[in-house]
Amino acid sequence: MFEQFIPVLLVLLVAAAFAGLFLGLSSWLGPSRPSALKNSIYECGVPARGSTQIRFFVRFFLVALFFLLFDLEAVFLYPWVILYKGMLAAGHGMFALGEMGAFVAVLLVGFIYIWKKGGLEWQ
Amino acid sequence: MNVGLPHFLTVSAILFSLGLFGVMSRRNAVGILMGVELMLNAANINFVAFSRYVEHSINGQMMAAFVIVLAAAEAAVALAIVLAMYRNFGTVHADSVQSLKR
Amino acid sequence: MELNLNIPSWSDLRFWLPEAILCITFLVALLGDLVVRGRRTWVPFAVSVAGLITAGAYAVAAMNHGLDAGQFQGHTIMGSLMIVDGMAGFFRLLFIFASLVTVLFAWTSEEIMGKRRENKGEFYALTVLLTAAMMVMAEARDLLMLFLSMEAVGLISYVMAGYMRTSLRSSEASLKYVLFGAVSSAIMLYGMSLLYGMTGAMEFDGIRNALISGTVDPFALLVVVVLILAGMSYKIAAVPFHYWCPDVYEGAPTPVSAIFSVGPKAAGFALMIRFFYTTFAAGTDAGTQLVQDINWPLLVAVMSVATMTYGNLVALRQTNVKRMLAYSSIAHVGYLLMGFVLLSSAGLASILFYLLVYTLMNLGAFFYVVAINNHLKSEELSDYVGIGFRAPWAGAMMVIFLASLTGVPPFAGFVGKFYLFTAVLDKQWFWLAIVAALNSVVSLYYYFKVVRAMFLSTPAEGTDMSPLKLHWLQYVVLAMLAIPTLALGLFFEEFKGLADMAIGMMGG
DSSP states (O other): OGGGGHHHHHHHHHHHHHHHHHHHHHHHHSOOOOOHHHHSSSSSSOOOOSOSOOOOOHHHHHHHHHHHHHHHHGGGHHHHHHHHHHHHHTTOHHHHHHHHHHHHHHHHHHHHHHHHTTTTOOO | OOOOHHHHHHHHHHHHHHHHHHHHHOOBHHHHHHHHHHHHHHHHHHHHHHIIIIIOBSHHHHHHHHHHHHHHHHHHHHHHHHHHHHHHHSOOBGGGOOOSOO | OBOOOOOOOGGGGGGSHHHHHHHHHHHHHHHHHHHTTTTOTHHHHHHHHHHHHHHHHHHHHHHHHHHHHTOOSOEEETTTTEEEOHHHHHHHHHHHHHHHHHHHHHTTOHHHHOTTOSOHHHHHHHHHHHHHHHHHHHHBOBHHHHHHHHHHHHHHHHHHHTOSTTOHHHHHHHHHHHHHHHHHHHHHHHHHHHHHHHHOOSBHHHHHHHHHTTOSOHHHHHHHHHHHHHHHHHHHTOTTSOTHHHHHHHHSOHHHHHHHHHHHHHHHHHHHHHHIIIIISTTSSTTGGGGGGGTHHHHHHHHHHHHHHHHHHHHHTOOBHHHHHHHHHHHHHHHHHHTTSSOOHHHHHHHHHHHHHHHHHHHHHHHHHHHHHHHHSOOBGGGGTTHHHHSHHHHHHHHHHHHHHHTOTTSHHHHHHHHHHHHHHTTTOHHHHHHHHHHHHHHHHHHHHHHIIIIISOOOTTOOOOOOOOOHHHHHHHHHHHHHHHHHHHSOHHHHHHHHHHHHTOOO
């Protein structure tokens, strides 16, 4: 199977050679006169301030976690939606609805718990 | 060029090895968790690929969906624990947390 | 892609009523705790106890019904993801009993109920949910359910280990638990994905059929077995996947360590028994032919010897009773693995019986540590000097638990070990039995160290020797564990018969 990758390898090699060639040429031929202005992050723009690693407020973190959890639970809705028509036709409609009802009810309890425990408060 | 089962398995094996390497080389607890995510997703690729090429059913895809959700739940619990630890110890480095004796 | 719709129905519910009851109990306890705003802690406590007792009653009824009908070979439920059979029935009762006594004892524990704790209700709710998850572990017969249930038990355990949020030790314990747990479950999942690819099946019986057909490459199978065994050994804390165990048990609140040392371990064994016995041994005694290429007995025997020797030797030099009990629980996993070496029904039945005995005596020992910790705020052996005389009844029961853990004759631990030894001796594994016997002798030394400190050492001048006042509930629970530990040492036939039956009634 690896013979199939020879073209890919060739492309990578050629690309690397070209990139290397032109980088070398430009640093050899081109003039280099750095100044403070030229070395700034945005040569024409707002001066950058502070570090790139800033601290996030811990509330963002908590809300992001809750979002992630409830967002991903929705994954289980998709297969259910697809199967629902079939189950309805087979006479299992109420069962399918009840199952999803139970699932959502459990999620709801979790939501109420977070809410009442103050996980969603911004202060 | 046909993309077949071996390609998927190669990718997943690489991903798994990278994850394992990350787990073993990182000192940061969050870094270790990122390695674990890679390992779980390597297994997911396997499941989906096998369900397409071997079993010809959706069992493997279903498994992958469950694993994704579980991975998120695990990450949430683990990050909450890391946060609690950060409050207590002031560090997220797994090997500098040693109040329990050897 | 075809859809294989094996539609479950509401009528299935009657087979998994105990699990359903526990899940509802969890939700009610959680909401109840919200309604009383975490103040009247008896609300979640009472809800949990009531839920556990109801679920236990239904589990007993289901077991009786199955035994009467003589056909407890199992009903597959949830499509075919789970099975309720004799073995599942056995483990259900074991888990419900363990959780019930833990919940009762935690009510009197300072670590759980102390004034500064703000989330007391969560402990009870989570213990109930942990019970349900462990029961599912014993019932899983599909890779999906296997992984889901193991992760569920894991996630709940991580949270419970970190119950004391502001305590350094507790949060460190839960961090170590979650890191080791996440890595080992990821390794196991990768092994499961390869097994799925090799056999094209998720269900255990489908995997078995594929293995029987002999199209699977033995070397690939070995890799898969090692990967999956890694994840499961983590759950039962067998060497070399035991690193988390002492730290977690020492750091977590003691009632939580007590349930950890028994529940998830027993559930891990249930899972291993069902998975390896039904897939690799084809569910028969003739069985190990499927794993001929792997030399399964040697693999497990080496693991067993390493586990028990490591646990015992390191336990020798512990000065903290809780940490010593953690290492002793590792050693006991080594003994339990002996029954797993030959994948024979006799060996597996002796594992079940030993798990029952181990639950009683190990919970008892941990609970005594809880009771003492309430007063001394310490688990150091040096602080235990003379403690036996300050609370004589509890001290006497602790001696029973420790003697049983050692395996001294009139107690249940001896009978349990006896069955495990005969299971390996039957198949001429003499060296394994000899190593295990030597290990038991070593363990005598460190268990006796505790007894010596409690009763035989003379306390230093000026030591407080006033009697300790233990909560009446603590005496009740300790007696609930000590009396069966004694009784099982004398009237074991009945329960050994139950264990045999549970293995005999394991559906594929």
